[in-house]
């Protein structure tokens with residue numbers, strides 16, 4: 459299905475917003491792109507990068523006449539943004555977002571969506587540890603999943619248009635319930651990030667000589683954690699504030715399994731350790747062997763993550779907080 463929007467409004471223009479701008483333009487999916495941010499500096503950067511056609515600090519102006527509006531800010535900013543833009547949304551428009559949590563988004567944005575506007579929350583399962591307008595690239599969504607959680611009463615034709623939009627940018631799309639999304643993402647994405655923040659934080663608290671040795675001798679395992687732990691602090695703060703229940707539920711299960719491993723280490727229970735590691739190795743292999751597409755439980759990774767540059771422990775970009 460070919461898809462075309464006359465005006466796409468992106469509210470927030472960091473990694474994800476700029477990647478959408480580049481991909482949508484490259485694929486000829488939109489006529490005009492309007493960009494709104496909160497800070498002048500970010501807006502200037504977006505303009506210098508040529509990401510859109512209209513640049514404004516006023517989100518209400520950005521959405522005027524737009525038939526597709528996508529919130530691309532940290533989730534914590536959504537409530538105020540939705541309250542501001544709600545009355546200015548065009549009849550017949552689709553309102554979507556890219557936030558990493560979904561039930562909270564439905565709860566805080568939903569009440570501000572006027573009748574005649576289709577609210578279809580979304581989440582591209584694609585990203586990197588980088589942030590800001592310069593971090594985006596048109597290929598980000600290629601071969602990756604995008605989850606949509608259409609709200610009740612939305613015409614199927616509008617969902618189909620948004621599905622086609624993401625497909626044209628290279629994604630496979632799946633629709634599901636927002637609460638289910640949050641539970642799955644808690645274990646596949648949110649808790650892995652929490653673990654990475656924790657392990658790198660633990661190293662940071664070690665005494666100086668040990669710490670420098672950890673960094674000097676860090677094998678790829680720890681280096682992978684540092685990449686994840688370099689992810690945007692504001693964005694991830696908001697994820698844990700807004701997906702609390704699902705994260706705590708999955709963290710409970712995780713802690714039980716960790717205690718089991720701890721006991722096996724303490725008791726020198728080689729059989730238990732080997733059995734667990736054999737099971738996890740099989741999971742990794744089944745994901746890789748099944749190759750692409752929908753092989754893994756719930757969310758496969760259609761392709762491996764595009765390579766991203768090595769990052770040091772300290773972030774290079776100031777983060778997504780436009781405040």
Ligand SMILES: NC(=O)C1=CN([C@@H]2O[C@H](COP(=O)(O)OP(=O)(O)OC[C@H]3O[C@@H](n4cnc5c(N)ncnc54)[C@H](O)[C@@H]3O)[C@@H](O)[C@H]2O)C=CC1
Nearest residue numbers: 470471472473474495531535557558585586589590778780
């Ligand atoms: N970083 C990632 O890998 C992924 C992020 N997401 C989601 O995408 C959203 C955006 O994340 P990124 O692009 O990575 O963040 P980012 O930090 O690169 O960009 C966020 C942008 O939001 C804007 N912003 C912040 N507060 C605002 C406000 N009150 N009003 C208007 N604009 C505001 C700023 O322009 C900032 O550049 C988040 O909700 C996140 O959960 C989804 C998938 C992957």
Ligand SMILES: O=C(O)C(=O)Cc1ccc(O)cc1
Nearest residue numbers: 558582583584585586587647
């Ligand atoms: O950089 C990584 O490995 C990621 O996991 C990117 C990512 C971050 C947040 C999301 O909601 C989806 C994808």
